Amino acid sequence: MNNTSKFNSLRHEFQKFIYEGFSYTLINNSLSIIFDFYVDNKIEFHPQIEFQIESYYHFEKIEKSNLENLIFNIGMIELISYWKSMAPSKVIIKNYKLTDKQISFWKKIYFHGLGEYFYLNGILPNYDDFLNIYSVGHKNLRSFDVETDDSAIIPVGGGKDSIVTMELLKKFSKNNLALILNPRGASIFTAEVGGFTNRILKINRTLDPKLLKLNAEGYLNGHTPFSALLAFVAILAAAATGKKYVALSNEGSANEPTIIGTKINHQYSKSIEFEKDFREYIHENITSDIKYFSLLRPLSEFQIASIFAKNPKYFKSFKSCNVGSKTDSWCGKCPKCLFTFIILSPFLKPKVLEDIFGCNMLQDKSLENYFEELTGISEVKPFECIGTVDEVNAALCLAKNSYKILPYLLQKHQNYFGNDYCQKINKNSLLAKISNEHFLEEKYLQILKSELNEKN
Structure with a gap:
């Protein structure tokens, strides 16, 4: 499919995507957020994210400015799902004044996270001008302190990878929490089978119906970096629950391009490159007290499958x-x-x-x-x-x-x-090799080594 002419036509018709701001409501131990996006003065979007009531949340412990920092950053990644419909050349940020380094971080996520979108639409974007970010607010993003314990939030999607992470981290802490974005049968069932029945953080993301309407009308559509959204949502959840770690389940295989000989990767926001950039961004602009990492990064899908296969209690639910x-x-x-x-x-x-x-x-x-x-x-x-x-x-x-x-x-x-x-x-050789490309602390690395030694 070649939508280059449509891409250029829409960019001519729609020139500015505006991140106007957000509103939020704190009731008991729940948080509801509405983002406000505008395209010129023609179209508006108001997607929502809701952190359902849960006793583990302590939003009151987060200062207002710090909570708004966390929410703002979720909006920065959410906006790309709406920008892609018309791809305006200018993105205007109203709330905050971003530094050049912060703008570079976001532009890189947008460009590589939309690699599949560009490819399948037959668009050959230029990194320098596919979009330009202008921030016109007065508030700055500042890192803040978070009081944490030594346990983790584990995003659970219902597949074998997050199951392996849940099982391995049980050996380290009994206070871990499962996080599920847009709960469905498999994600809930696997968390419950894993013993997390009363320790599940359920978060609902609601798309603005106008986006689906535009898709049906033939506006541009395609894959966006969902795992990057999950990352920012999980950081807010970790800050509100006082968890030191956000433990993802992205393996080394996620680094391989989808299109051989290119950098186009369906899994860009699961890659080691994104993980490195995200960790640095969080450390500098949100908090250095929460550590984001992928437990399975040193492993291959082959090794993960070998570990999962030893846990038959999940076979019916995953x-x-x-x-x-x-x-x-x-x-x-x-x-x-x-x-x-x-x-x-x-x-x-x-x-x-x-x-x-x-x-x-x-x-x-x-x-x-x-x-x-x-x-x-x-x-x-x-x-x-x-x-x-x-x-x-x-x-x-x-x-x-x-x-x-x-x-x-x-x-x-x-x-x-x-x-x-x-x-x-050689099966044994494939099961034994652990990559050095990861951000695991030694205590977590030892869990993996011990597990693989047991399985061999």
């Missing part, structure tokens, strides 16, 4: 399928389902996998195109949160040991890659 998220099911027809089936195949018997997914996906000929994308036969990976091409191929090589007669897609893999490729795969 879900990673975006297509089936509203019905809390595996659709069995998307690349995310196929990837999850493949990466678990070296560690679970075919019958167990069939019970989880409802079928043996490696037998499904209709998934052949996705299979080629996942294995690198095609140059473009699916725009999903999935592992690397090498991890997929290693898992498929090892999965062959579970079959006397290879399913259709495994036979295709055998025909394309041959025996020599798979003979080089």
Whole structure:
């Protein structure tokens, strides 16, 4: 699809995106926020975020200016979901006066976080002028102190990765809290199975209906960096609950580009590059008392799958399928389902996998195109949160040991890659390697090393 002409036409018609401000209401232990965005004087958006009532929140302990700092930053990442519809060249920030360094941080997130949006719309943006940020307010962002304990907030999405983080961090603290943004069946069920029934922070994000209307009318649409929004929401939750850590579940595989030979990455806001920039931004502009990191960063999807497979209590409740998220099911027809089936195949018997997914996906000929994308036969990976091409191929090589007669897609893999490729795969070596590219404190790194030693 080439929407370059539409992109240019909309930028001509709509020239300014204005972040006017926000309002918020504190009632008991809940926080409701409404953001105010305007496009010229023609369109306005008012998305909402609600931190549901929870006894763990102590918003009263956060000074007004500091709470507004936290809220403002959530609005800065929320706005990009609305900017993308018309892509005005100017973004006007009314509340605060941002420094050049702060503006650079936001511009980088917007540019790389919208990489998939630009690619799928056939737009070739110029970093210097795809948008320019002007802040005309008088307030400055200042770092403040937060009193914390030594436990963590764990964002939970209902998939295997956050389950592994929940399980591993139980060994370190019993006071961790699960955070769920837009709760659904799998996210709630997995948190409850993990023992967090009375320790779940539920947060609702409500899109302005006008955005959906514009999408239906043919305005520009595409992926935005959701994990960056989650990061800022989690920092506010950590400040309000007094938690020292926000422990994400982003693995090393998230660093691999979706389009080979480019920097376009569906998972940019899960990458080590974003994590580094975000940690620095939080330290300088919000608080140095809350530490944001990904526990699983040193691990591969292969290693995470090996740990998850040892926790059968989650097999019925976990879900990673975006297509089936509203019905809390595996659709069995998307690349995310196929990837999850493949990466678990070296560690679970075919019958167990069939019970989880409802079928043996490696037998499904209709998934052949996705299979080629996942294995690198095609140059473009699916725009999903999935592992690397090498991890997929290693898992498929090892999965062959579970079959006397290879399913259709495994036979295709055998025909394309041959025996020599798979003979080089060493399962123990793949399970043992821990990357040095991470921000884990030593105590957390030791948890991972201990777990992998146990599993080997």
